[in-house]
Amino acid sequence: EEGLQLLELASSVEEDCIQIARCFEATRQRCCRLERDGQRAREQLARLESERAALEVKLKHARNQVEVEMKKRHRAEAELEKQERKLQLVLELLMEEPWGNEALSREQCSVLNALAGRRLGAALALIRRSSVVDESCQSLLSHLDISYDRTEDDVVRS
Numbered sequence: 450e451e452g453l454q455l456l457e458l459a460s461s462v463e464e465d466c467i468q469i470a471r472c473f474e475a476t477r478q479r480c481c482r483l484e485r486d487g488q489r490a491r492e493q494l495a496r497l498e499s500e501r502a503a504l505e506v507k508l509k510h511a512r513n514q515v516e517v518e519m520k521k522r523h524r525a526e527a528e529l530e531k532q533e534r535k536l537q538l539v540l541e542l543l544m545e546e547p548w549g550n551e552a553l554s555r556e557q558c559s560v561l562n563a564l565a566g567r568r569l570g571a572a573l574a575l576i577r578r579s580s581v582v583d584e585s586c587q588s589l590l591s592h593l594d595i596s597y598d599r600t601e602d603d604v605v606r607s
Contacts, residue, residue: 540564 544562
């Protein structure tokens with residue numbers, strides 16, 4: 450009877466050992482699968498970090514280019530205002546000098562009178578609107594609408 454009990458116990462232990470071995474194998478396979486998934490995730494992370502770094506470089510270059518273009522625009526606007534002032538002075542001089550009216554034709558005098566009646570800048574705006582440069586998107590691209598707050602770009606990395 451004891452031998453029979455021992456045999457039953459041995460077969461029960463053997464079945465338990467086989468079950469444990471199967472669980473270990475399933476766990477090993479799961480660990481291998483998780484390791485492959487982790488490796489793929491690390492590779493994807495490295496690719497994405499590389500792309501992010503490239504995009505940050507592009508953003509920096511774009512910001513620098515915008516800054517350069519804004520400086521050029523400001524210089525051009527300052528030069529335009531300077532030239533407008535000079536033209537206004539010439540116009541006023543022509544209108545005030547008695548010899549100016551004699552030397553100019555009637556049509557030229559009427560144009561000068563029309564310009565003198567308005568602000569010169571407003572008159573020149575009509576000329577500028579017909580120029581090659583189309584500023585219809587000015588409100589979309591206005592330098593006043595652009596925010597240079599770089600705090601949004603600062604990311605705390607650990």
